[in-house]
Amino acid sequence: MKLLSPTAVVTVVAILCIGLAVAYNGHKMAEKNASPKPKVAKVSAPSVSVVQVFPNTYQAYVNSHGEAKAHWALTLKAQVEGEVTSLTNVFKTGSIVTKGTVLGNIDNTEYLQAIASAKVSLADAQLGLQEEKDLGEQARREWKRSGVTEDPSSPLVFRTLQLVAAQAAENNAEYSLKTALRDEKNTEIGAPFDAVILSRDIDLGSYVSVGDTLATLNSSDKIEVFVPLALSQFETLNPNLSGEVVLSDISTGMQWTGYIDRVENHLDTSSRQRNVVVAVDKPFEQTTPLLPGTFLSIEIAGKVLNKVLKVPASAVSQDGQIWYVDENNTLVSVIANKIFERDGFVYLTPIEGSDVSNIVVRPLVSYLNGMLVSPVVEE
Numbered sequence: 001m002k003l004l005s006p007t008a009v010v011t012v013v014a015i016l017c018i019g020l021a022v023a024y025n026g027h028k029m030a031e032k033n034a035s036p037k038p039k040v041a042k043v044s045a046p047s048v049s050v051v052q053v054f055p056n057t058y059q060a061y062v063n064s065h066g067e068a069k070a071h072w073a074l075t076l077k078a079q080v081e082g083e084v085t086s087l088t089n090v091f092k093t094g095s096i097v098t099k100g101t102v103l104g105n106i107d108n109t110e111y112l113q114a115i116a117s118a119k120v121s122l123a124d125a126q127l128g129l130q131e132e133k134d135l136g137e138q139a140r141r142e143w144k145r146s147g148v149t150e151d152p153s154s155p156l157v158f159r160t161l162q163l164v165a166a167q168a169a170e171n172n173a174e175y176s177l178k179t180a181l182r183d184e185k186n187t188e189i190g191a192p193f194d195a196v197i198l199s200r201d202i203d204l205g206s207y208v209s210v211g212d213t214l215a216t217l218n219s220s221d222k223i224e225v226f227v228p229l230a231l232s233q234f235e236t237l238n239p240n241l242s243g244e245v246v247l248s249d250i251s252t253g254m255q256w257t258g259y260i261d262r263v264e265n266h267l268d269t270s271s272r273q274r275n276v277v278v279a280v281d282k283p284f285e286q287t288t289p290l291l292p293g294t295f296l297s298i299e300i301a302g303k304v305l306n307k308v309l310k311v312p313a314s315a316v317s318q319d320g321q322i323w324y325v326d327e328n329n330t331l332v333s334v335i336a337n338k339i340f341e342r343d344g345f346v347y348l349t350p351i352e353g354s355d356v357s358n359i360v361v362r363p364l365v366s367y368l369n370g371m372l373v374s375p376v377v378e379e
Contacts, residue, residue, distance in 0.1 A: 046374065047373070048373045049376050050324070051358070053357050055309060055350045057305065058305055060236040060304070060340050061236075061302060061342045062236055062237060062302055062340065063298065063299050063340070064227045065227075065296065066225040066228075067294070067296070068283075068290060070196075071221055071222045072195075073218050074193075074217045076192075076213070077213060078106070078210055078214055080187055080210060082106040082187065083107045084208060086104055087104040088102055090197075091104055091189075093199055093200060095196070096197075097197065103189045103197075106208065107187070108184050111183045115181060118177035121177075124173070125166070125173035128169060129169070132165075136158055139158050143158070193217075194220045198215075198218055199216040222282070223283040224277055225279075227277070227300075228273040236339065237302045238302060241276075243260075245278050245300050247296045247298055248298075248299070250296065250297055256283075256286060258279055258280040260279075261278065262277050263276050278298055302340075309349070309350055310345050311346055311347075312346070315346070315359050320336055321334065322336045323360040324360060329373060330371060330372055331367050331369060331371045334351060
């Protein structure tokens with residue numbers, strides 16, 4: 001038997017190894033194909049809470065704040081000088097007095113004397129005037145009897161100038177008497193209007209001079225509140241300024257019903273807004289008196305508006321935008337065109353090109369336009 005050469009042995013061994021390797025790889029590939037394939041993970045869209053809103057008709061309301069102020073606020077000054085001789089029981093802080101109520105008196109002796117003197121002066125002036133009238137008539141009669149047909153060359157002949165002087169003296173005496181009567185009347189300290197006494201600045205026996213402060217008064221006929229409004233708020237008011245006005249005490253929640261008294265025809269220099277003046281009549285006769293100085297929130301009923309969206313206030317982001325989900329379930333942001341706010345809701349102009357809007361209730365800062373989401377409708 002002939003033995004194989006070394007070269008032939010190496011060749012045979014190599015062929016066997018290659019065959020074994022091919023068989024092994026084929027076995028492993030078969031095992032891999034037979035094993036289950038891993039599942040591909042699906043990317044899920046995040047859920048967002050939305051409310052479906054439709055354009056509708058709503059009553060507009062304007063909201064603002066202001067401080068209650070008296071219709072009139074007066075520092076009562078002395079018009080004459082003298083000693084305070086009497087003070088009435090109602091002349092004390094907190095008292096509510098009616099127009100003309102006597103609060104006290106200043107010594108009027110000198111003023112009564114001035115009246116008497118003025119009456120004497122007036123009587124003398126009236127006497128002098130009558131005498132000049134009589135003398136003038138007498139001069140005309142004598143001139144006529146003289147037969148002279150021409151007018152006199154001087155007005156002194158008919159005492160015309162003397163009559164003018166006498167008339168002026170009589171007028172001056174009348175005004176002097178009126179002044180004396182006025183001064184005597186001003187010795188009586190009275191309320192110039194229905195008022196609340198805030199302070200009394202004199203005491204019995206005090207000596208006052210002209211211009212000294214006697215008291216500080218606030219009128220009690222009505223309370224006024226100057227309410228600053230932006231131009232957009234003005235546009236929602238009724239043209240005739242009708243509509244209920246509700247005033248609420250910010251501290252206690254007490255409410256009063258008022259009305260728009262007038263609108264100021266200028267802009268405030270600091271806020272660049274225009275004031276509406278809201279009033280409440282007889283504030284001290286209300287069930288709960290409305291006192292000057294009360295800080296109030298004001299709600300004014302305005303126009304009835306059509307095609308308005310009502311959304312939760314939380315739907316408006318801090319940068320003034322709202323987010324909604326379109327027909328492709330992607331997020332879209334738009335600027336919120338607010339008309340007014342009330343009771344936790346914001347009223348907006350409709351989104352252009354859409355009758356129904358899936359408004360995101362609580363938008364997040366991480367939202368991006370075009371982001372795919374899964375909307376969940378809330379009531």
